[in-house]
Amino acid sequence: MNTNVMTETAGDIVAENKPVTADTIAEQNADAYETVGNAFCDQAKMSMRNVNVFYDEKQAIYDVNLDIGTNEVVAMIGPSGCGKSTFLRCLNRMNDTIDICRVEGQFYLEDQDINDKKMDVVPLRARVGMVFQKPNPFPKSIYDNVAYGPRIHGLADRRSDLDEIVENSLQKAGLWAEVKDRLHQPGTGLSGGQQQRLCIARTIAVSPEVILMDEPCSALDPIATAKIEELIDELSQNYTIAIVTHSMQQAARVSHRTAYFHLGKLIEVNETEKVFTNPDHELTEAYITGRFG
């Protein structure tokens, strides 16, 4: 069932054991470490405390503390296998779908601990939506793709309400003009960039409070990427966004704060501008100057 994710995870673990530079060996051997910079904020929408994640016996994330402020865009960067995607997937409990994954720590959405086993993931995921690395429209029409969330959650009582939600979401995702004449054609027939915007429209149709984006542009060409980045910028006025990205330029362009992950550890969190111009930690500097990655 989870083969895709599992192989990815296996890759993470292998990469984790491979030293990248001399500093990383020292870093890895240190039992405790402290995140430098400013991991916390006053108006936190979500706050994570003492997060540890394990795949079977292998630890993938070590003791991470991080706040995400309301209507803030937080970018998470770092080399492959540093645990940033794993961390992101914890924020709406997507890791539940992986049998061998064990998540420890407190995750507060406002004042609710979402990592509580008694917590119902269904309303949680309605509040914390997610956009994935590869565009994954359902094999249904464009309309049904966007209407799917509102339908299962019972957000529209009448057909006209649903039409309105679909139109609004597609407009917000900047896709309305392109697809309004072919709403009932399959969503899989769109181009890659359009598909990804469709997935974003699908996510915001549920009106989540937080949107998680897992490398949303990695499968797209530069023009489509630019459109998505514009969209993220617009969305940040109404939504809290956490984005994992491989591209440092993208993080610099769209985010307010940037978190740098390294081998499962959160090394540094700071204002984006500061991270890219004058990072506090030498590992961050090494990464953004391209010494490894």
Place this chain on the structure above:
Amino acid sequence: MSVSSLFVLIILGVVAAFYFSRTRSLNLARGLGGIKNLHSLPVYYGIQAALWCALPCILLLCVWTIFDDAIIRSMVVQYLPAEQQNLPKAEQALLLSSIENLANGVNLSNAGQFQDIADRINSLRSISNMALTVLLFCAIIATGAWGWFKVKPQYRARNGVERVFMLSLLGCSTLAIFTTVGIVFSVLFESIRFFNIVPVHEFVLGTQWSPQLSIREDQVGSSGAFGAVPLFTGTLLISTIAMIVAVPTGLMTAIYLSEYASSRVRLVVKPLLEILAGIPTVVYGFFAALTIAPMIKSGLHGLGFDLAFLGVSFGPLEVSGESALAAGLVMGVMIIPFVSSLSDDVINAVPQSLRDGAYGLGSTQSETMKNVIFPAALPGIVGAILLAVSRAIGETMIVVMAVGTAARLTFNPLESVTTVTVQMTTLLIGDHEFDSAKTLAAFALGLVLFIITLGLNFFALRIVKKYREQYD
């Protein structure tokens, strides 16, 4: 010499050809200063010569043994007295075989007056055998010697051997085509003969099936009524019952195992269910006839009584001891693992990203399944169900053992019906001559069965393949 000793002779010749050719190539190599100066390894020269020797000789032996009886037989016919020569084909064949028995020294039927013909057969046989022995002996020596002479340093023996190897592989793989052709021919010709006796429309549309009774005695070759509609409805009824059991159960099993069950449960439950697929159908038939049918009979009979007791006017249910329900239920159980493993493959082929997409929006697992994965997997599941249907239609032993032979046009699952496969077996078990409409009817039924299952399989495999390509 007997065929087997001739065969041994060929083998000896082949071994000799191999040995001498190999030795010759080795000698040649020694003269040239090493094996590396030969085109191929010595063993290939040997194999090449052996093949040259074996293939023509075996071909000769086979052709001779296949045709020599037929030729002798046709020669013998002219020695028969005039009145026997004018006998109908079938009776003549019978007579000839009894004469042949006589020639073999077995006098079963009183064919004593043909002793002279029998002797003639024996003498013809010994001449044929002698000729074959001599011919084969010459052929072995000739082909072996020719192979031996062909051994030269620049002779490309390996390429020749590889070519024969490749061609034999090709031959093996075309066997599948020949099998299909063989099936088509064997059912088609007999069916055409059948439709010459019984018109097609009577067979396809007629509602009376009683091949054993002679109802139109004045007509030649007709021995009963051949309206196959009751068989088709019976097959349909039992297959429907089987599918009602197998499809929901198999599908839900596949869904539960692939989406809900932990890997440990999967590891235990899956092989346990696969056991159902490995049990021979004769066992299911035994089980259906001796355990399930009586259970249904007694169980439902009681139920009917109870309902009548409560004032509902059903009365005691009339349940046949060979009810379609028993056979259908057991067949359904047999097909469960078939449906579940095929659906399991199909469901697992749906990419994880679609599941993630649905979960990410806050779907529950069942909503993800029903709204996203099931529609995405639907073509594949339809293909799987079609394959299962074709299996149910072609299933033989369960129905032969648990269902009666009386053709009844009914859709009541508690009555006894009969199916296409049951009729095929009842018509063909035991001794039969190939000319009666009764025997030929079985082939006509076989043709119908073959066309229907072939059509179902063809479409099902295409759907499944298309579906796989969609996600590859």
Place this chain on the structure above:
Amino acid sequence: MTDKPLKTIDRVNRTLGKRHRAEKRFRLYGMLSIGFGLLCVLFLFTNIIGKGLNGFTYHFLELQVELDRETLEITDITNENQILAANYSGVVKRSVYEFFEAQGRKNKASARKLIATEGTGYILQGRLKENAEDLVDTQTTVWALVDDKVDFYLKRLGDPGEPGKHEFNEQQLQWIHEAVEAGKLKRKINWAFFNAGDSAHSEEAGIRGAVMGSFYLLLVTFCLSFPIGVSAAIYLEEYAPKNKWTDLIEVNINNLAAVPSIIFGLLGLAIFLAFFGLPRSTPLVGGFVLSLMTLPTIIISSRAAIKAVPPSIRQAAYGLGASKMQVTLHHVLPLAMPGMLTGTIIGLAQALGESAPLLMIGMAAFIPEIPAGVTDPATALPMQIFQWFRNADAGFNEKASAAILILLVFLIIMNALAVWARRRLERRW
């Protein structure tokens, strides 16, 4: 912005209970389905084993038999024909009368009916054939086969309704119970079941003929389908060009895999029996038909095994200048062999349980002799089960259940072998 998210979550929560109930229901359906499947397996096996175990045992009566020349009608003990044709039932009957102390014609007839005199006679015949000189004119102890009605009755003694009791009169019932209490009438393992061929009498019928028939069938099937299937798989994976012809072969193989087995029976009947005139009811023809039937299975699994051999190995061999045939025979085939064998064993297991095509070519016949070769008339295990099932005699029904157990044991062994081969021999790349 401030009230909209709240509105969303409220709406979500409104239907949440219903959705979770639907989820639970759905999950329950799944568990019920699996439960149903497992229950079927359990029921099937307990039912079959419960019925089948009875077939391995039989009731025997300990008899003292006087083997005197006069009654046996033997004048010359060195004459084998006389030994074979001797009046064994006579001596058996006499000792039965003595055992039950039966007087008068009516009572003697009642006593006689309790014992399978012919079957017991065969036991004596067997002993005399081996050693006539020492045995004739002596007294010997023999465990005589009881009549199958007695066996039926005794095996179901505790059951409600006392099945089979009505077959006997008061005197016979008294005799039976006395003999049981005296320890003379005992339930023992019926070794004849394993050693004998089919018989018209259920107490003498054995499984040996069917087992040997199945063995020869599988032998022919293996010898044909394994080399042909492997060759076809090699051709399709290593040699076949991508063209219409190859597509045709593949479509044919896939379709043949799903053609009902009874159709293969028709093929055998029309081609092998009617056209080529091969003998009916022989393992040879049965093997031909079953080979054609199992070929698709073997080809498909062999192709999978060949596909699993990594291309790097082929490239390494080609790089050394090996020809295509050498690469195939020296490298691909040995590496793919375990997978091919696994597929073949599974195909043979299917062939072992297959019935419908054998029915068509006349293997459902009464053949008491044990076949000694592939051209002897024979029956097969599933056919024997079917034959015994069709026999109205209750004793045969029990034999059929026992034969099913034997068939299942063979199938389990073969499948276990396949699993073992897959686990131990197959290499993961």
